Amino acid sequence: MSILDIKKLTASVDGKEILHGIDLKINPGEVHAIMGPNGSGKSTLSYVLSGRMGYEITGGDVLLNGESIMELEADERARSGLFLAFQYPVELPGVSGMSFLRASVNSRLRERGEEEVDQLSFVKIVRAESKKLGISDDMLKRAVNVGFSGGEKKRYEILQMALLKPSMAILDETDSGLDVDALKIVSEGVNLLRHPDRSMLVITHYQRLLSHIIPDKVHILSEGRIIKSGDKSLALEVEENGYAGINDAA
Amino acid sequence: MLPELDKFEVKNYWQRAHLDSFLELGWPSSKNEEWKFTSLDRLIKKPFEIALNPEGDIKYKLAPDIKDSYKLIFRNGIFDSHTSKNAAHNFTINNVLEDASAFTTINKSFLKNHPIFNLTLGAMRSAIVIDVDNASSDIPPIIELYFTGGLIEQSSHPFVMIRLGKNAKVNILETHCSVNSLSAPIVFVELSDGSVCDHVKCQVAELNSDQLGLTLISQGTGSDYRNFTLSSGGNISRSELHLNLNGEDASCHLSAIYLGNKDQHIDITTRLHHNVANCKSEQVIRGVLDDRARGIFQGKIRVAPEAQKTDGQQMTRALLLSRETEADTKPELEIFADDVICSHGATIGEIDEHQLFYLASRGIPEMEARSMLIEAFLIDTLSEIRVPEFEKQVEYYIQEWVSQSTNLSTLTV
Ligand SMILES: Nc1ncnc2c1ncn2[C@@H]1O[C@H](COP(=O)(O)OP(=O)(O)OP(=O)(O)O)[C@@H](O)[C@H]1O
Ligand SMILES: [Mg+2]
Numbered sequence: 001m002s003i004l005d006i007k008k009l010t011a012s013v014d015g016k017e018i019l020h021g022i023d024l025k026i027n028p029g030e031v032h033a034i035m036g037p038n039g040s041g042k043s044t045l046s047y048v049l050s051g052r053m054g055y056e057i058t059g060g061d062v063l064l065n066g067e068s069i070m071e072l073e074a075d076e077r078a079r080s081g082l083f084l085a086f087q088y089p090v091e092l093p094g095v096s097g098m099s100f101l102r103a104s105v106n107s108r109l110r111e112r113g114e115e116e117v118d119q120l121s122f123v124k125i126v127r128a129e130s131k132k133l134g135i136s137d138d139m140l141k142r143a144v145n146v147g148f149s150g151g152e153k154k155r156y157e158i159l160q161m162a163l164l165k166p167s168m169a170i171l172d173e174t175d176s177g178l179d180v181d182a183l184k185i186v187s188e189g190v191n192l193l194r195h196p197d198r199s200m201l202v203i204t205h206y207q208r209l210l211s212h213i214i215p216d217k218v219h220i221l222s223e224g225r226i227i228k229s230g231d232k233s234l235a236l237e238v239e240e241n242g243y244a245g246i247n248d249a250a
Numbered sequence: 251m252l253p254e255l256d257k258f259e260v261k262n263y264w265q266r267a268h269l270d271s272f273l274e275l276g277w278p279s280s281k282n283e284e285w286k287f288t289s290l291d292r293l294i295k296k297p298f299e300i301a302l303n304p305e306g307d308i309k310y311k312l313a314p315d316i317k318d319s320y321k322l323i324f325r326n327g328i329f330d331s332h333t334s335k336n337a338a339h340n341f342t343i344n345n346v347l348e349d350a351s352a353f354t355t356i357n358k359s360f361l362k363n364h365p366i367f368n369l370t371l372g373a374m375r376s377a378i379v380i381d382v383d384n385a386s387s388d389i390p391p392i393i394e395l396y397f398t399g400g401l402i403e404q405s406s407h408p409f410v411m412i413r414l415g416k417n418a419k420v421n422i423l424e425t426h427c428s429v430n431s432l433s434a435p436i437v438f439v440e441l442s443d444g445s446v447c448d449h450v451k452c453q454v455a456e457l458n459s460d461q462l463g464l465t466l467i468s469q470g471t472g473s474d475y476r477n478f479t480l481s482s483g484g485n486i487s488r489s490e491l492h493l494n495l496n497g498e499d500a501s502c503h504l505s506a507i508y509l510g511n512k513d514q515h516i517d518i519t520t521r522l523h524h525n526v527a528n529c530k531s532e533q534v535i536r537g538v539l540d541d542r543a544r545g546i547f548q549g550k551i552r553v554a555p556e557a558q559k560t561d562g563q564q565m566t567r568a569l570l571l572s573r574e575t576e577a578d579t580k581p582e583l584e585i586f587a588d589d590v591i592c593s594h595g596a597t598i599g600e601i602d603e604h605q606l607f608y609l610a611s612r613g614i615p616e617m618e619a620r621s622m623l624i625e626a627f628l629i630d631t632l633s634e635i636r637v638p639e640f641e642k643q644v645e646y647y648i649q650e651w652v653s654q655s656t657n658l659s660t661l662t663v
Contacts, residue, residue, distance in 0.1 A: 074610035143626075
């Protein structure tokens with residue numbers, strides 16, 4: 001059974017159809033990449049999957065671990081194992097990072113009927129994971145994403161993924177805004193989280209990320225449709241010829 | 251020692267005069283510019299009389315006790331000497347009417363035509379003055395004033411004056427938790443030169459009660475006064491503060507949080523008088539309104555001609571949780587000096603959808619997410635409180651309100 005199964009998905013934003021029928025299956029442990037020109041609907045797909053208000057599914061179905069998530073609210077989808085690393089992480093002034101992280105993790109534990117994690121052991125876990133991603137103690141003390149640089153915000157997203165251990169993670173342009181070294185650190189962080197029971201959908205514009213996080217499949221999204229799928233060599237093709245070449249081929 | 255407040259005589263010519271002024275001017279109407287936003291019609295229609303006996307228990311949902319504080323409890327506006335403890339403190343307590351100097355200060359007050367001022371001075375059954383002379387002590391003692399009262403259809407009118415001697419320090423916590431039809435206490439704090447006072451007022455009364463308390467402050471040279479007001483209780487409530495900067499180099503900081511739901515009307519009114527040069531004032535107000543609640547902030551800063559080099563700042567922000575709420579802000583600057591810096595600003599907003607979605611995408615249920623964002627909105631203002639014990643009290647009431655408020659919204663969805 002696939003972890004994520006998107007069937008003939010159409011979706012609209014503000015009454016305007018953006019996704020025109022998407023089919024995509026991701027098996028356990030697989031990493032798929034989505035590439036595509038600006039405005040092709042990549043972020044829209046990630047929001048539709050994670051249940052953002054205003055992103056209306058008009059047709060088709062989405063199964064997560066075999067069950068439809070169409071009727072679930074965003075928070076319920078997250079608790080069923082879906083995770084979105086935002087292209088533009090949101091600042092939460094006044095919300096302390098630690099309590100935010102703990103509330104997220106505890107919501108999942110509660111859902112599974114497991115005991116909530118106490119503050120002290122949680123701080124230890126967070127410190128350990130942060131270290132791997134080069135996140136400083138000072139950053140952990142600040143309000144969520146407030147005053148973080150673009151690259152710091154992206155690392156913080158991956159930290160959350162590491163803590164929440166989702167079965168399906170969508171990474172929306174996690175590489176944008178990262179310098180060369182940070183890209184390496186973040187990719188290594190992501191690779192550490194690759195697991196036979198966990199799948200990932202990596203949205204990116206650059207082959208560079210995919211040379212670190214090697215995908216099992218690459219899909220090209222254009223104007224709300226997947227116009228081509230292939231293996232990792234497809235990303236190289238895009239890098240060389242641009243999307244125009246792909247269109248011709250299709 | 252405590253005076254014999256039981257034998258305190260109410261009916262004297264002075265109180266009579268105040269009652270007469272009240273009767274002559276009557277309740278304020280909405281034509282009165284000062285009361286434009288706050289109508290007392292709902293209050294005036296209720297039948298009630300001035301309470302004569304100390305009755306009523308303290309509300310059971312109060313924040314946990316503060317240790318080592320000096321507690322003074324007023325039931326129905328009457329000082330209850332049995333329940334107040336003067337632990338290890340050396341405060342001097344007297345009857346205002348037997349204290350010539352206190353009496354003179356009140357008579358000199360500029361509030362001659364203020365309805366609540368006159369009503370309470372005329373109707374008060376207890377009027378006490380506490381002197382704090384502790385310039386040598388390091389840790390400021392805590393005075394707690396509880397205004398409770400168990401009887402509806404009655405009104406309570408206590409008067410408390412706290413005088414800080416030269417360089418004295420004291421922290422004051424007021425808790426207003428009565429169920430009286432009307433609770434209208436006056437708390438007057440007089441700061442002598444160099445004295446320091448942190449003053450927190452928690453107005454968390456029952457929703458059937460109207461709360462019209464007055465806070466009067468006068469500051470001497472170099473004194474430092476910091477006030478924080480939480481107003482979340484009552485049906486109609488108005489927390490009105492008049493502050494006079496009478497000595498140079500004095501500074502004051504006023505912050506307030508109001509939280510309203512159902513049909514509550516919450517008014518925060520401040521009147522700040524810069525009477526001399528080189529003083530600094532700062533005001534920070536945050537409000538959260540749900541259901542059909544209405545919140546008002548009226549802040550007047552008056553800078554006298556001689557009050558050069560005044561620095562007066564005012565900032566208010568309201569968060570509206572429902573479409574039917576209303577928040578009004580009325581800043582007033584009356585500046586008669588030329589070398590001053592004064593500013594004010596106001597914003598009104600809703601809970602940010604992007605922030606809610608971000609929290610939801612992490613699995614946090616909506617109500618918990620909303621609570622987190624409401625508390626985040628208030629946290630800066632809450633942290634203006636310098637006394638940790640007081641901050642805990644206020645935090646307790648805020649959390650209580652937020653959890654109640656968000657739970658109610660789930661039911662109505
Ligand atoms: N609220 C909205 N109303 C109308 N159109 C919208 C709305 N939000 C997004 N769109 C449109 O949907 C299309 C897809 O946008 P989306 O953000 O999904 O693109 P993307 O592939 O993520 O692009 P990028 O590479 O720039 O991140 C764009 O044409 C965009 O203008
Ligand atoms: Mg995008």
